Amino acid sequence: MLLFIEQCLNGLQLGLLLFLLAAGLTLIFGIMDLVNLAHGSFYMLGAYFAATFAVMTDSFVLAALLAMLATLVVGMAVEVIAMRRLYGRDHLDHVLATFGLILFFNEFVRLAWGPEGRNIPLPSWLNTSIELLPGVPYSAYRLSIIVVALAVAFLLYLIVMRTRLGMLIRAGASNREMIGALGVNIKLLYTLIFGVGAALAGLAGLMQGAILTAQIGMGENILILAFVVIIIGGIGSIRGAFIASIMVGLIDTVGRSYLPEFFKLALSNEAAATAGPAMSSMLIYLLMALVLVVRPEGLFPAGGR
Amino acid sequence: MKMALCAAGAVLALAAAPAAAQDKIKIGFVSTFSGPTAVIGNDMRNSFELALDHLGRKMGGKDVEVIYEDDQQKPEVGLQKTQKLIQSDKVDFVVGYIWSNVLLASYKPVVESQTFLIGANAGPHQLAGEQCSPFFFSTSWQNDQTPQAMGLYMNQKGVKSVYLIGPNYAAGKDMLAGVASTFKGQIVGQDLTKWPDQLDFSAELSKARAANPEAIFVFYPGAAGAQFLNQYVQAGLKGKIPLYTAFTIDELTLPRQGDAALGVPGAQEWVNDLPNDANRKFVADYRKKHADVPGPTFYGAQSYDAAMLIDSAVKGTKGNLSDKNALRAELKKANFKSVRGNFKYGNNHFPIQNFYLQEAVKNPDGKLALKTVSTIVENDQDRFHEKCPMK
Numbered sequence: 001m002l003l004f005i006e007q008c009l010n011g012l013q014l015g016l017l018l019f020l021l022a023a024g025l026t027l028i029f030g031i032m033d034l035v036n037l038a039h040g041s042f043y044m045l046g047a048y049f050a051a052t053f054a055v056m057t058d059s060f061v062l063a064a065l066l067a068m069l070a071t072l073v074v075g076m077a078v079e080v081i082a083m084r085r086l087y088g089r090d091h092l093d094h095v096l097a098t099f100g101l102i103l104f105f106n107e108f109v110r111l112a113w114g115p116e117g118r119n120i121p122l123p124s125w126l127n128t129s130i131e132l133l134p135g136v137p138y139s140a141y142r143l144s145i146i147v148v149a150l151a152v153a154f155l156l157y158l159i160v161m162r163t164r165l166g167m168l169i170r171a172g173a174s175n176r177e178m179i180g181a182l183g184v185n186i187k188l189l190y191t192l193i194f195g196v197g198a199a200l201a202g203l204a205g206l207m208q209g210a211i212l213t214a215q216i217g218m219g220e221n222i223l224i225l226a227f228v229v230i231i232i233g234g235i236g237s238i239r240g241a242f243i244a245s246i247m248v249g250l251i252d253t254v255g256r257s258y259l260p261e262f263f264k265l266a267l268s269n270e271a272a273a274t275a276g277p278a279m280s281s282m283l284i285y286l287l288m289a290l291v292l293v294v295r296p297e298g299l300f301p302a303g304g305r
Numbered sequence: 306m307k308m309a310l311c312a313a314g315a316v317l318a319l320a321a322a323p324a325a326a327q328d329k330i331k332i333g334f335v336s337t338f339s340g341p342t343a344v345i346g347n348d349m350r351n352s353f354e355l356a357l358d359h360l361g362r363k364m365g366g367k368d369v370e371v372i373y374e375d376d377q378q379k380p381e382v383g384l385q386k387t388q389k390l391i392q393s394d395k396v397d398f399v400v401g402y403i404w405s406n407v408l409l410a411s412y413k414p415v416v417e418s419q420t421f422l423i424g425a426n427a428g429p430h431q432l433a434g435e436q437c438s439p440f441f442f443s444t445s446w447q448n449d450q451t452p453q454a455m456g457l458y459m460n461q462k463g464v465k466s467v468y469l470i471g472p473n474y475a476a477g478k479d480m481l482a483g484v485a486s487t488f489k490g491q492i493v494g495q496d497l498t499k500w501p502d503q504l505d506f507s508a509e510l511s512k513a514r515a516a517n518p519e520a521i522f523v524f525y526p527g528a529a530g531a532q533f534l535n536q537y538v539q540a541g542l543k544g545k546i547p548l549y550t551a552f553t554i555d556e557l558t559l560p561r562q563g564d565a566a567l568g569v570p571g572a573q574e575w576v577n578d579l580p581n582d583a584n585r586k587f588v589a590d591y592r593k594k595h596a597d598v599p600g601p602t603f604y605g606a607q608s609y610d611a612a613m614l615i616d617s618a619v620k621g622t623k624g625n626l627s628d629k630n631a632l633r634a635e636l637k638k639a640n641f642k643s644v645r646g647n648f649k650y651g652n653n654h655f656p657i658q659n660f661y662l663q664e665a666v667k668n669p670d671g672k673l674a675l676k677t678v679s680t681i682v683e684n685d686q687d688r689f690h691e692k693c694p695m696k
Contacts (some may be wrong), residue, residue, distance in 0.1 A: 003515040010507040116344045116598075117528055119561045122539075129541025137514075139539040142507065211539065212504045212532045213561055215341040221502040257508040260496070273497060277473045281499045 002136050007257045008250065009132075013142045015249020016149030020204035021222060022229040022241040023156060024197025030236020030302050031172040032087060032190055035094040038078070038101035039201050039226070040219020046071045046202025047209030047218065048109055051118035060123050060210075067206050068199045075198020079191045087190075106216050113214075120210040145207050152200070153242055160238055169193065173236035173302040225252075228284055232291045234298025244299060248284050255280035329368045330619060330626070333390030335383060335401040335411065336425075338375035342501075342527040344557050345403055345604050346375070349425060351595050352605030353400070355587070356612030358594075365619035372396065378403075378501060380410035387411035391418050397626050398423060400611050403526075403604065405429040405448060405476035416440040419629060421636065425611045426604055428655065429475045430482075434692035437653040440629075442636050444610040444643075446574055447655050447687030448476050449483030452551045454572040454660035454681045455522065456487030459549055461681075464520045465490040467549075468513040470533075471524040472500035480524035480551055486688065493518045504532045510540045518546060526552045531561040538565045554665060555602045559673050566665040566673065574656075575606040575645040576663045576677040583642035606644045617641040649684075653693035657686045 025039050049070045053063035082101065086094055126144060129137040160166035168189055171179045180186045205219065212218065229248050233240025260276025267275060291299060334353060336346035350373055357369055372394055376383035383402070390396045391414060399415050400423045402408040408427040415422040416438040424432070428447040432438070459467065467488060471477035477497055485492055494516045496509040513521050521542070525533045530553035537548060543565065550571040559566055577588050587609055591601040601609075614636060621635030622628060637650050648658040662678040 003511060006511045006515070007508055010511060013507065014505060115347070116557065117341060117531075117561065119531075119535075119563070127539060129539070137541050139507075139536075139541065141539050208505075211536055213528065213535065215528055217340055253508045256498075257512055273495065274473075277497045277499060281503075 002133070003257075004254075005133065006136050006138065007254050009138060009146070010142070011250035011253035012246060013146050013149075013249070014253055015246035016146055016153070017204050017208055018222070018225055018229050018249055019153060019242050019245035020149055020200045020207075021226040022233070022245050023153075023238055024200045025223075025226050026230040026233065026236055026238065026241045027169065027173070027193050028197050029230060031169060031176065031193060032083075033176065034083060034086060035091050035098065036083075036197075037095060037098040037223065038105065039197070040223035041102055041105035042071050042075055042198040042201035043205035043208075043219035043222065044109060044214070044216070045074060045105065046199075046205035047120065047214035048113050048118060049202065050206035050209060051120045051214050052113075054120055060121070060126065063120075064203070064206055068203050071202025071205075072195045072199035075202075076191050076195035078198070079194035083190075083194060084187075102220070109216050115216065117216070118209075118214040120206065120214060122210050126210075141210065148203075148207065152203070156238060170302075225284070228288050230298075232288055232298060234301035236302030237298065237300045240298055240300030240302075247287070251283050251287060252280070255283040259283070329370055330364050330398075330615075331394060331396040332369065332371045332615070333387070333394060333396035333399045334371055334373045335376050335386055335390070335399065335407075336373070337378045337403055338373065339377055342378055342403070344598075345527055345602070347598070348557060348600045348602050348605040349401060349403070349608040351598070352587075352591065352601055352609040353612050355591055355594060356609045356616075359586070359590070360612070360616050364616040365622075365624045367619065367624055376402075376404070376407050376411075378407065380404075380406045383407035384410045384414070388414050391415060391420055396420065398615055400615070401425050401608070402427045404474075405479065406474045408432070409475055412436070412438075412441070421629075421632065423611045423614060425607045427476065428479075428687075430479050430687075430689050433653050433655050433687050434689035435694075437693035437695055439633055439654075439695060442614065442650070442654045443656060444614055445607045445656075446658070447689060448479030449486065449689075450685055450687050451572045451574065451660060452480045452483035452522070452524065453487045453688070454685065455549050455551050455570075456484040458570065458572065458662055458681050459484075459520060459522070460487070460489050464488075464549075466493050466518045467491075467520045467522050468493055468516050468518040468546075469495035469522050470506070470509050470513065471495075471497060472503075472529070473497035474500045476526075477524060481522075484522050484551075488522075490519075501529070504529060506533055506536050507540070510536060510542065514540070514542060514546065520547050520549055522549045522551075523553055524551045528558065528561075530554060531558040534558075534562045534565045534569070552603075554663075554675070555604075556599045556675065557602055559665060559675065560599055562665075563673065564667075567667065568664065570678070571663050571675075572660050572681060573603055573663050574658050574660055575603045576661055576675055577601065578676050579645060579661075581642070581644070581646050584644040584646075587644045610641075610643050610645070613641040613643070614639065651686050651690045652695050653687070653690045654695075655687050655690065657684050659683050660685055 049067035050063045053066040126141040130140045132138045229244045233244030259280040263272035263276045336349050338346040374386035398421050403426045405427040422441045424443040426445050433447040469481045471481050554566045617640045618635035622631045648656040660682050663675050
């Protein structure tokens, strides 16, 4: 039972991390109708920026803030320089252009930081484990990811649901043409959303980077998961992204930990050891397929379409 | 007259071309040169090139041309690059392969074309047993051997129970099977994780802790080794459940593992401080030539040996590459100074060699380095050689 609680925490942590990535992705996709494969590059840049700033400032928290700011700036610059030319074009053009951006950023990182990856040093108060419940020691850093991501999710909720800016964002997600026709400065809104999306991805990247180290191409695998999340949650919906991320995180982690044991009941040990991991990595895609069959718009589609 | 001259010239040119080709030894080198594990491929290339420098860029008096190909750590890409080397470059030797799954995919086309294949890292059990080939030689090990040595060491330490964690691909399965074959205690659980994309091991570490073993054995090559070790420390397991490793700590990952690697034992057939002349020269010259990168690693040492092995065989046949039987007989002698100390080939063309215990230590200058602690097993032969029909 204690193990189950611990695995749920692990799943929650992965899910919330995915949420940070998916929130930006779903807004960009939903509001700007832009398929942004390069979102994973901001995730990677966040980690590399944090690695550099952590060495410079000798403080993880300061480095994290600076890295988010830097990815925000890079994101807005990318929007102004590259993305603006893509609005209203075919999705295939988006895929091609943003795939090009992935290659560009990977090579850029290789030139700027070298091919071997970077560590993000953690302060000692984060690099330990704490006794959450008696008998459940948990990594203090992973716990801090949960706390920070929940705080960001709450903040996003407040902004999207309670402010004028959020109203515009929601309006944009449900009907893009109408909001432009009503005289909202759509250009500025787009730049801002893209930048914030990039900064959130950067935050996810730098937090995960301290666990996984910063690597070239680190964003590409997790981006696939993020796309699964926004498909399950419904494109353009922050609430959908939040719930779907936690579902995906929990299913992935709990599946990984219990499915092999489960298979052992029916199969030989050898077959279970092979089928278990293979099956558990398929689970979230099965969920996505199921959602697509039952609710093709996703669980919480942004209204009006 | 003019026509005749032209024709004669053409004939000469045609005749000269194959002669020139024969004067040169062509080697195809397949490794990973892009992505997060490119540092391993670079270390192998640096070491192979260093060996060529030491040989005066010639093997048995012939010029050497090396064609490096990037497998991107993907079996299908490795196969494609290998086929290209054999069919269009028509290389005399194919060398390299970090990953067992890439080697398994690329193996058949090489040996079926009767080209010699020198495996410089991966050693899947299939190639040591039923699928052994007269055209395959390894300068590394059979996958099971290194973890087998670790299993023996855990017995020596009196470990009674262990939890095994490794990646779910050919080598990962071999490694866990290897440690299970020599470890006398109880295996309380094991996890195979999705490879190479799963880098978050929280679920596995939680399970390992809950199983309450006396030790954890782990195999994560390349960058994943740094990621695993960091997470093991963050989960608060260091100092609680000791870690035993194979191929998880090397010179490339050490800078990123830092103090987390201190005191974590690993088994290896080569360590940078092995006291023999060939090794001292290899390590010193590598560090002089490539001061900007950490290394050399065991991957590099095996690649260096691969070059020396080919050179010894070419010298042995006096440069005659067409007599494959003679070339094979020369390769089988392993008549060169290996940087791990000399070894013999078994019937399946895998080395019979020693395995050492290595540990990370802090040098007086504050830098971390790997050093040999003891010899775990001497003249170890892999456990699949009897299944190989070659005698």
